[in-house]
Amino acid sequence: MPAAYERYLVPAVFRPFADDLAARVGALRPRRVLELAAGTGVLTSGLLAAVPSAEVVATDLNEAMVAFGSARVPGAVWRQADAERLPFSDGGFDVVVCQFGVMFFPDRVAAYREVRRVLAPGGRFLFNTWGPLDTHGFGEALQAGLERAFAVDPPQFLRTVPHGYGDPSVVAADLAAAGFTVEEGLELTLEGRAASAADVATGFLGGTPVRAAVEQRGDDVAAVRATVIEEMTARLGPGPVSAPMTAYVFLGAV
Numbered sequence: 001m002p003a004a005y006e007r008y009l010v011p012a013v014f015r016p017f018a019d020d021l022a023a024r025v026g027a028l029r030p031r032r033v034l035e036l037a038a039g040t041g042v043l044t045s046g047l048l049a050a051v052p053s054a055e056v057v058a059t060d061l062n063e064a065m066v067a068f069g070s071a072r073v074p075g076a077v078w079r080q081a082d083a084e085r086l087p088f089s090d091g092g093f094d095v096v097v098c099q100f101g102v103m104f105f106p107d108r109v110a111a112y113r114e115v116r117r118v119l120a121p122g123g124r125f126l127f128n129t130w131g132p133l134d135t136h137g138f139g140e141a142l143q144a145g146l147e148r149a150f151a152v153d154p155p156q157f158l159r160t161v162p163h164g165y166g167d168p169s170v171v172a173a174d175l176a177a178a179g180f181t182v183e184e185g186l187e188l189t190l191e192g193r194a195a196s197a198a199d200v201a202t203g204f205l206g207g208t209p210v211r212a213a214v215e216q217r218g219d220d221v222a223a224v225r226a227t228v229i230e231e232m233t234a235r236l237g238p239g240p241v242s243a244p245m246t247a248y249v250f251l252g253a254v
Helices: 002-028 040-048 063-072 110-116 137-149 168-177 197-207 210-216 221-236
Strands: 030-036 055-060 077-080 093-099 121-132 181-194 241-253
Touching: 002 040, 002 063, 002 093, 002 121, 002 181, 002 241, 030 040, 030 110, 040 055, 040 093, 055 063, 063 077, 063 121, 063 137, 063 197, 093 241, 110 121, 110 168, 137 197, 137 221, 137 241, 168 181, 168 241, 181 197, 197 210, 197 221, 210 221, 221 241
Parallel strands: 030 055, 030 093, 055 077, 093 121
Antiparallel strands: 121 241, 181 241
């Protein structure tokens, strides 16, 4: 999964927003940065470039991602860590940053409280979360392909998890419940670009939990992939392809 994620999804979907977050962290001039849900390290590498004098600690719950990311971005300190039980002392970081990871936290308020605990006085928590599925051109096209491939009970992972935390008022309320002052919450739409719809489909079907959802249904995975690619190509074009992607960016202060 990490290899497919890195090859097909990072350039098209995640790098534009990683560049944005890294620049925002750089403007804060931190000395110690903690990254949550670092994945394969697309934001991590941006952080090292944006704040070269800072110590960057990158974490992920998935050990395979940590192994892949630490090999790809060795300039950071990598740790396997659960966001709800961070293995760090109180007040040790100036900034905690997370790219498209908070949606996966089982108890977001508990995770935000942990973030607050490890932040120094005056520290900042910066993260983004996807908007609703219909504001993400690639994701919407992929879901249409899945619904065509599965006339009954199509996988709903994209809609309910990555795009299931897309109400900014709910996000702001969770931050406040964890003791943060919400300094900023803004909507940001960026353009994603890929060589083809097939590349995007391959990334989602091979590098995300959509893969497990398809396999669990026991259908012919190759046939599902062909149907999804056909539907995405019909919607996005033969390639190169582009699509708007909307997210919300939040800045919380201790």
